[in-house]
Amino acid sequence: MNQVIIDDTTLRDGEQSAGVAFNADEKIAIARALSELGVQELEIGIPSMGDEEREVMRAIVDLKLPSRLLAWCRLCDTDLKAAYLTKVEMVDLSLPISDLMLKHKLNRDRNWALQEVERLVTEARLLGLEVCLGCEDASRADIEFIVQVAEVAQRAGIRRLRFADTVGIMEPFSMLDRFRFLKARLDLELEVHAHDDFGLATANTLAAVVGGATHINTTVNGLGERAGNAALEECVLALKNLYGIDTGVNTQGIPAISALVEQASGRTVAWQKSVVGAGVFTHEAGIHVDGLLKYRGNYEGLNPDELGRSHCLVLGKHSGAHMVKSSYNNLGIELSDQQAQILLGCIRAFSTQAKRSPEPQELQDFYRQLTETQASELVTGGMA
Ligand SMILES: CC(=O)SCCNC(=O)CCNC(=O)[C@H](O)C(C)(C)COP(=O)(O)OP(=O)(O)OC[C@H]1O[C@@H](n2cnc3c(N)ncnc32)[C@H](O)[C@@H]1OP(=O)(O)O
Numbered sequence: 001m002n003q004v005i006i007d008d009t010t011l012r013d014g015e016q017s018a019g020v021a022f023n024a025d026e027k028i029a030i031a032r033a034l035s036e037l038g039v040q041e042l043e044i045g046i047p048s049m050g051d052e053e054r055e056v057m058r059a060i061v062d063l064k065l066p067s068r069l070l071a072w073c074r075l076c077d078t079d080l081k082a083a084y085l086t087k088v089e090m091v092d093l094s095l096p097i098s099d100l101m102l103k104h105k106l107n108r109d110r111n112w113a114l115q116e117v118e119r120l121v122t123e124a125r126l127l128g129l130e131v132c133l134g135c136e137d138a139s140r141a142d143i144e145f146i147v148q149v150a151e152v153a154q155r156a157g158i159r160r161l162r163f164a165d166t167v168g169i170m171e172p173f174s175m176l177d178r179f180r181f182l183k184a185r186l187d188l189e190l191e192v193h194a195h196d197d198f199g200l201a202t203a204n205t206l207a208a209v210v211g212g213a214t215h216i217n218t219t220v221n222g223l224g225e226r227a228g229n230a231a232l233e234e235c236v237l238a239l240k241n242l243y244g245i246d247t248g249v250n251t252q253g254i255p256a257i258s259a260l261v262e263q264a265s266g267r268t269v270a271w272q273k274s275v276v277g278a279g280v281f282t283h284e285a286g287i288h289v290d291g292l293l294k295y296r297g298n299y300e301g302l303n304p305d306e307l308g309r310s311h312c313l314v315l316g317k318h319s320g321a322h323m324v325k326s327s328y329n330n331l332g333i334e335l336s337d338q339q340a341q342i343l344l345g346c347i348r349a350f351s352t353q354a355k356r357s358p359e360p361q362e363l364q365d366f367y368r369q370l371t372e373t374q375a376s377e378l379v380t381g382g383m384a
């Protein structure tokens, strides 16, 4: 299995999520945190956005982080010159490569694309910049034309080709085919950039890796245009656990960076969001909790220890007697089987009505009511 380098684009495509705007301090903090986490490459912004953006990018460059820093550029002189001013090491020079976008976005044709790629890659190399050729809308492009452009670009000095599923329409089997094809035809680093419009960004990214991608674009919490990009946390954990690929990312630091980006972006992470959601290691269902109490491995696909997190077992409508006994045990109360069944009924009724788990004090109250009822029944029975 090939090695995989993460080129995280939280600070570029992540910030493109409508309504998200990081300030300078937030951009710098996120760049620093990603680098400390072990992410090897960071796409830190779009220099052509103006002086302010360039200044922040330059400030990130000045941090001298161990990660390689990239800038995103359109295929034009102004963007390239703006990128040069930031002193980043590498640019992603983006060509809308489908006939659809060449015609309907740029009003250009394939010949123009080939000439401009050759000219601008040459210029970038003369400026001392490493180049990734970004193929925007690659999923709707003629793959033979992608190869033709890549060959021209390679002669001009690119080291990498980015295949962007700009509108998020790929599915894993087609992505696998495309990357196998590109890998067979090109001797270049290959990068995948996936969007989550159909919920397949991570699956498509993994498929690209199997097909030969050497680099993957990710964003923290899956932030990004529309439905977002492939989530850093999902890709890292899936590559590690399902494919045996270590990306060099310290998984223990993932919850903290997720919280940092959640806060800076103003985009709340869903409770059940894989890996980083607050509830993804919380269990209520009786059969699962019983299984976990007996042996964690029974219901553990992803080990929360990898993230410095732990399982959380809660009482609710779907609980079973084992969890009821265990919860009361934690309060120093030993329940009989019969008591556990009665209290389970109380807990179910409470959770359905209150839409939450009972607090320890409420469990104590249920128990007190139960024992008082049992005592009075004993007395009544004795008097009868
Ligand atoms: C798929 C992606 O995610 S691509 C990245 C998208 N990100 C962003 O757009 C966020 C930041 N963008 C911006 O700040 C601005 O759009 C800027 C500074 C880049 C450009 O701003 P403006 O010059 O005002 O142009 P505007 O955004 O309205 O239009 C885009 C122009 O770029 C052209 N363009 C778009 N992509 C490319 C490309 N890859 N290469 C060359 N030209 C391109 C469009 O055709 C249009 O040019 P036109 O004026 O000749 O029709």
Ligand SMILES: O=C(O)CCC(=O)C(=O)O
Pocket (backbone or CB within 6 Å): 013, 092, 093, 094, 095, 133, 134, 135, 136, 137, 162, 164, 165, 166, 167, 193, 195
């Ligand atoms: O061309 C690229 O670098 C990819 C740009 C992008 O963000 C996309 O196509 O979704």
